[in-house]
Amino acid sequence: MNITCDQCKETFTASADQISFISDSQKKGMRFIMLECPSCYSSFSLNPLTMEPPVPQKTVDEDHLRCPCDSCYGLISYVNNPKSFWGCGECGTVWFAKADVSDAIAKSIEKHPYRAKVYRKKGNNFFPVPLHNEPENYEETVSNE
Ligand SMILES: [Zn+2]
Numbered sequence: 307m308n309i310t311c312d313q314c315k316e317t318f319t320a321s322a323d324q325i326s327f328i329s330d331s332q333k334k335g336m337r338f339i340m341l342e343c344p345s346c347y348s349s350f351s352l353n354p355l356t357m358e359p360p361v362p363q364k365t366v367d368e369d370h371l372r373c374p375c376d377s378c379y380g381l382i383s384y385v386n387n388p389k390s391f392w393g394c395g396e397c398g399t400v401w402f403a404k405a406d407v408s409d410a411i412a413k414s415i416e417k418h419p420y421r422a423k424v425y426r427k428k429g430n431n432f433f434p435v436p437l438h439n440e441p442e443n444y445e446e447t448v449s450n451e
């Protein structure tokens with residue numbers, strides 16, 4: 307299976323892990339997933355149903371918020387496909403309004419107060435903190451929830 311990286315435009319052969327991730331997400335009807343490119347090591351998004359990048363994608367300040375779902379430390383991206391939504395590339399959860407994302411984050415912080423450390427709150431909106439400001443064991447802690 308050949309995949310073209312949306313960042314460096316390099317085409318590569320999907321690894322066995324990536325192929326099973328893609329077929330799982332196709333079965334679940336997920337509209338986008340994040341894959342890591344073996345050439346440039348950046349993450350890029352792909353619509354597993356069409357195998358095309360879900361473009362046009364607008365970068366917004368809230369991009370790369372940590373997913374608020376239990377035991378998921380995926381990153382949320384804003385996708386225009388063509389209907390816009392917010393989605394986690396790891397667990398496939400989607401939100402159609404920014405307020406719903408904020409609600410979900412607020413609830414996850416109530417349940418797991420340490421999660422507040424990966425967000426900055428402005429008014430009712432959450433923004434991601436830079437990755438190097440996150441607690442070191444964040445991903446491990448979340449995966450143990
Ligand atoms: Zn690349």
Ligand SMILES: [Zn+2]
Nearest residue numbers: 373378394397
């Ligand atoms: Zn998630």
